[in-house]
Amino acid sequence: MQKFRVESDSVGSKNVPIEAYFGVQSLRASENFNITGRRMHKDLIISLAQVKKATAITNNEAGLMNKKIKDAIVQTCDEIIAGKLHDEFIIDPIQGGAGTSGNMNANEVIANRANEILGGKLGAYDKVHPNDHVNMGQSTNDVFPTAGKMAALKLIPRTLEELRKLNDVLIDKSKEFDDVIKMGRTQMQDAVPIRLGQEFHAYSSVIKRTISRIEKASEGLKIVNMGASAIGTGINVDTEYLKNIVPTINAVVNLDLHQAEDLVDGTQNLDVFVDVSSALKTCAVSLSKISNDLRLMSSGPRTGFGEINLPAKQNGSSIMPGKINPVIPEVMSQVAFNIIGNDITITMAAEAGQLELNAFEPVIFYNLYESIETLGNGVNTLRENCIAGITANRKRCKYLVDNSVGIITAIVPHVGYKVAAKIAARAIATGEPISELVLKEGILTKLQLSEILDTIAMTEPGIAAKHLMAI
Template sequence: MDYRLETDLIGEKRVPRDAYYGIQSTRAYENFKITGLSLNGELIRAVCEVKKAAAISNRDAGVLDTNIANAIIEACDEIIEGKLHEQFIIDPIQGGAGTSINMNANEVIANRAIEILGEEKGDYSIVHPNDHVNNCQSTNDVIPTAGKIAIMRLLDKAIMSLKKLDLALKDKAIEFDGIIKMGRTQMQDAIPIRLGQEFKAYSCAIERDIERISKVRENLNRLNLGGTAIGTALNANKEYFKTVVSNLSEITGLNLRRADNLIDATQNLDIFVEVSGAIKTCAVNLSKISNDLRLMSSGPRTGFGEINLPPRQNGSSIMPGKVNPVIPEVMNQIAFNIIGNDLTITMAVEAGQLELNAFCPIIFYKLFESIETLTNGVETLVENCIKGITANKERCEALVNNSIGIITSICPYVGYKKATIIANKALETGETVKNIIINEKIMEPSKLQEILDPISMTEIG
């Protein structure tokens, strides 16, 4: 491999001649071999959108030569479109508050801009990563800004997936509305409920999640861009300061604005705890729904057997014919991971000190993972599970008829003490509550039929 020699304050280092990254990226690559993963593509895109907005503002303010600025803008556009992402070689988890991410972007953009201007990569006298690409910026306003933009876009995808789930659950609520089944509290027989009512309740929980996530997404649009190192805007040109956020808003197509207090927005990252909390809450709801699906589909002969989940794959390497609820199970595992990520994010935000929080890399790594895995999990939950669920109507009705839980509907007519005696007798003899009441002439059959009407037992009001 052919190399070029680059220098920094630490010394000299060889960099592959064809590489668009430079010496600082190379050092970071060697220092932070942590996860073995690449940076999130949305973060790369957002960082380059910030760099493009800065170049436009610096050009218009007369801070950057027009030719250099335009070359930087063109290089940014290429990366925004998806080119050169393989040149972003930094591990997502790293020390330095995201400086390695910022410098990786600065070097790739600078070297591509140098090429655009007809010169050789590595000649930073033409376009310099710091003096030109990073002009009027700091890692401390670039990286939080880019992270917020990336998260907004990832949340948009999550919301779209959750809306699909909400619709699928509503469809099942309508389909199953006429199916009576036994409700359970504390895993014991309670009183009847319609299967459609359960699925409607699931959709209500998802609607709240959509509302929570949408609301917190709106709070992400306040940026500290222009505040540079600690929010005091040191080294930021005044004209640049006035226009950079509006330029970024136009580039991204997002409604962005500068935070009211740039020092606060640089010091305090509580917004990311808020986002993580909304995602965690959604994951908890999804896991609870998945638990219910696993219980209601348990069997097929010795469990509840009230619903059938679509078979997706063989369930055992030793037990023929076994089919497991793999989609709800993966949703549970996604939730467990998101809950763990939320703790990491919480601790990282709490660990900020004085004028800066140095832990944006781990915050973004975990938050991106939470949002993307939740989105992907919801997609498979809808397509590979919810849409294909069928109900075992006869099984549901048989469980209701054989349960002593229906005694609750009769209690107001015969009194609690008498109802308890009937329930105990049903347990001891195996006789149904309905037959005991009829055989002992406790109530007229017509009246009993009226009381035990599925709609009257399950309808509010």
């Protein structure tokens, strides 16, 4: 039979598993918040340990904590940072109490392990106490948001690296497809010719822009409210601790954090998370649009656009033999839909704060971390399993351009809009190519027409102008 120890808090007494490093407050919270079936993100757990390590060091240097207790806390935090004791963090990522449960889970685990290091028993808290020592000079309201920002800062670089790799592949494809002329389309109707390489270069441009947007938004995560205590007024915070806590965190983990100039503002307002989430959402929107394009251009293979071939990754149907679906662009769009939904949650949670505190950081962190990670994973599979292996159907692209009515646009400056419109209408009605109709009507000579309908010239303003001057 499982054995228990009895722990008490302001609510009452409760049986806690005798070998558990978590305590009564963690246990209550795990029972109250069975929401997602998951636990707090490992990087949030590690960040909490890094904050607690820095606070112990800072309190010791300020003369507030003796070296023996500090060393035990630091040793425990180092164990957690190395990946140990994570099973003792039992709180659901979505939790009431503005993160108090998550903070107390860290306080109890660290206190119990530190007591053990100093020869004490689990749950006794006689040598190291969760609140008096591990939480000294702190509040959930500065610890939890600081750790939350730190975790996000650790996750974002991998996603940015995936975006940079995607950009590189898009640039490669833009060069590979630079000589492939295809039909441009607006509002799903034939427009004028464009080079396939130009389309892929445009995809690169939007990815580069979104990388810059995420980098800029992420800078706001480096502003933390450590030292603010409960509401930003620094109650129960030693002046030396207040001055040194953020530099000490930076010594523990190199994230270039800065203490908020206005700690009340830093405690009340969560607009930085909205900013970061918005940047991720904007990136997701652009990636889904690119995925839409890939699905359209690869549609067919016989009855669609059929301009490009996506790598065949898996069977597309349980009933239709040989059917291959664009599963990678499809999953990228689904990732985007989820990120957009997460952004709405983060927006509403940030708006829902009242007065001196926003209680909804747990759901913000849960959704933000998911957005960061799934974006990076989605981009990785889009690059490796789709973009890198795309090939162009050059003959199909040329055929669609040659037989399109859209090329009439290039003739307009030479024959006028009215004449060109009549030719276009007749081409649509009869199915005859524009070039044949123009020659049949004697509107232009064959030489003039060949110059005007130079498809490369149609895709470059400088080249087109040069041709216009020569005719």
